[in-house]
Amino acid sequence: MAIVNIIFPIMFIVALGYGLTRAGFFSKDHIAGLSKFTFYVSIPAFLFTNMLAAPFAQSIDPSSLLAFYLPVLFVFAVGYQINRYFGEKTQQRSDA
DSSP states (O other): OHHHHHHHHHHHHHHHHHHHHHTTOSOHHHHHHHHHHIIIIIHHHHHHHHHHHOOHHHHOOHHHHHHHHHHHHHHHHHHHHHHHHHHHHHHHHHHO
């Protein structure tokens, strides 16, 4: 039941916005303004307040972070070296 309480308001707002846009209530300028407000003000404020209230001490396990980020760094380093090697070869061919 908790999922419905979380998802329903979001889906209702989306459906309402879609319906109002299809009915011609919003112009393209309105939609652009609402999009800018949403992406540059509302969502960052929402994320900031929720991250401020999040209990990180109980939810973050250092071993799981290491299990994720060490392979990511390894793959990044290998990809970087491959790019340097093949990038130099490609650069030498295009200079000739």
